[in-house]
Amino acid sequence: MFHEMLSLFTQPFHEEEFDFSDDIFFGQISDLGSKYMKSSELKNMNGNRGSKHFIYINRTFFGLYNLMHDLKGKEIRINNYKNL
Amino acid sequence: MKTIDSIPTSKIQRASKLVTTGAKIGVNYLKYYGDKFTKSEEEAKEKLNTNNAEDIYNGLQQLKGSALKVAQMLSMEKSVLPRAYVEKFSLSQFSVPPLSPALVVKTFKRYFGKDPNEIYDKFDTVSTNAASIGQVHRAEKNGKKLAVKIQYPGIADSITSDLSMVKPIAVKMFNIRGKDSDRYFKEVESKLVEETNYVLEVEQSIAIVAACKHIPHLNFPNYYADLSSDRIITMDWMNGLHLSEFSTNNQEVSNKLAQALWDFYMFQIHTLKKVHADPHPGNFLVSPENELIVIDFGCMKTIPMDFYTPYFELAKPECINDPVLFEQKLYELEILRER
Numbered sequence A: 001m002f003h004e005m006l007s008l009f010t011q012p013f014h015e016e017e018f019d020f021s022d023d024i025f026f027g028q029i030s031d032l033g034s035k036y037m038k039s040s041e042l043k044n045m046n047g048n049r050g051s052k053h054f055i056y057i058n059r060t061f062f063g064l065y066n067l068m069h070d071l072k073g074k075e076i077r078i079n080n081y082k083n084l
Numbered sequence B: 001m002k003t004i005d006s007i008p009t010s011k012i013q014r015a016s017k018l019v020t021t022g023a024k025i026g027v028n029y030l031k032y033y034g035d036k037f038t039k040s041e042e043e044a045k046e047k048l049n050t051n052n053a054e055d056i057y058n059g060l061q062q063l064k065g066s067a068l069k070v071a072q073m074l075s076m077e078k079s080v081l082p083r084a085y086v087e088k089f090s091l092s093q094f095s096v097p098p099l100s101p102a103l104v105v106k107t108f109k110r111y112f113g114k115d116p117n118e119i120y121d122k123f124d125t126v127s128t129n130a131a132s133i134g135q136v137h138r139a140e141k142n143g144k145k146l147a148v149k150i151q152y153p154g155i156a157d158s159i160t161s162d163l164s165m166v167k168p169i170a171v172k173m174f175n176i177r178g179k180d181s182d183r184y185f186k187e188v189e190s191k192l193v194e195e196t197n198y199v200l201e202v203e204q205s206i207a208i209v210a211a212c213k214h215i216p217h218l219n220f221p222n223y224y225a226d227l228s229s230d231r232i233i234t235m236d237w238m239n240g241l242h243l244s245e246f247s248t249n250n251q252e253v254s255n256k257l258a259q260a261l262w263d264f265y266m267f268q269i270h271t272l273k274k275v276h277a278d279p280h281p282g283n284f285l286v287s288p289e290n291e292l293i294v295i296d297f298g299c300m301k302t303i304p305m306d307f308y309t310p311y312f313e314l315a316k317p318e319c320i321n322d323p324v325l326f327e328q329k330l331y332e333l334e335i336l337r338e339r
């Protein structure tokens, strides 16, 4: 499951350009979201040190991809920040 | 450091549990995209949650004023809530009526020691926007249009006492076990106190703006530390449309905005190692020139190197396609742990 999530979240990083308007990619992101969301256990307290950062970074990607899809950005240059 | 939770037995089980937790944090955003997600055969389960939320909601309704606000902040903090809960706790459900003009002036005076008219050339005592724990007013000084965010009075002062009122409900709500609850509530308390500290928010905002202002097609308000206090933030008024209200058929404009947003986040993650961990449409505007405006830095998280390095190494194809190496990295990240 970690694997599914990481593979999906990091998919854009393996490309030079990425199409965030792609409904297939976004569909996978939202399926993943709703799948885990629907299991309604409420216990998120966890002592593992890494988990806190893991949660924040995944949350960030999740929100970011949603916004990117909303903006219908195509041909987004993934590594552009390096040239700024 | 085991906490609540009946500990899942196998490693895989534990791992999946954590992902569940992480993904559920997304709930806050799903609220915005709700329609895209809700149609599902799991509606029965959702119903159950709704009923549960109903009970809790009714309990919270008996709380008043700032205690209610604390409960709301708590629910945002614990944004791992299932949909049904989040809806119950959404801002509209708990919308606080805006402060009356007289109370605005009084509040401002209490926080700043001066009347708004002594500080600004113009100050509109009727607020234009509600913020999560305050409201935003228009003002003007030296010909500059300003936005002034004023925190609701009493929120910060009474967090401790309010929290003790909210505690019994929250314990039920989050299934917190007795021995963990003290530690948990201490954490929440300091988190909430931090959130009410506008001085910190201004400092953070100024730092991020300075670091990111070179990114093309990206704009920020200037923040004025000398016109701000621990409960008041003065910044430039930004003209624009909320991202949720914005739409265009021009692909070039779409690409420009999306590229600016992408560059902003990649720069934060990879260069600053510090990220605004709450990307949702309410935090962005689109300017009349079709540029992106960022207006909120309330939720910055530092990404430590000992997390950053293995996380992005995990992402490399040679690792993600190698189950053994992949698992090893999960231990390195301390996402998985030896029992």
Ligand SMILES: Nc1ncnc2c1ncn2[C@@H]1O[C@H](COP(=O)(O)OP(=O)(O)O)[C@@H](O)[C@H]1O
Pocket: B129, B130, B131, B132, B133, B134, B136, B147, B221, B235, B236, B237, B238, B239, B282, B283, B295, B296, B298
């Ligand atoms: N500088 C600004 N210029 C124009 N409008 C603003 C500005 N800052 C905030 N607003 C308005 O006020 C709302 C709430 O502000 P925000 O900073 O997001 O509050 P909080 O994060 O405390 O909830 C925003 O969604 C926006 O509509």
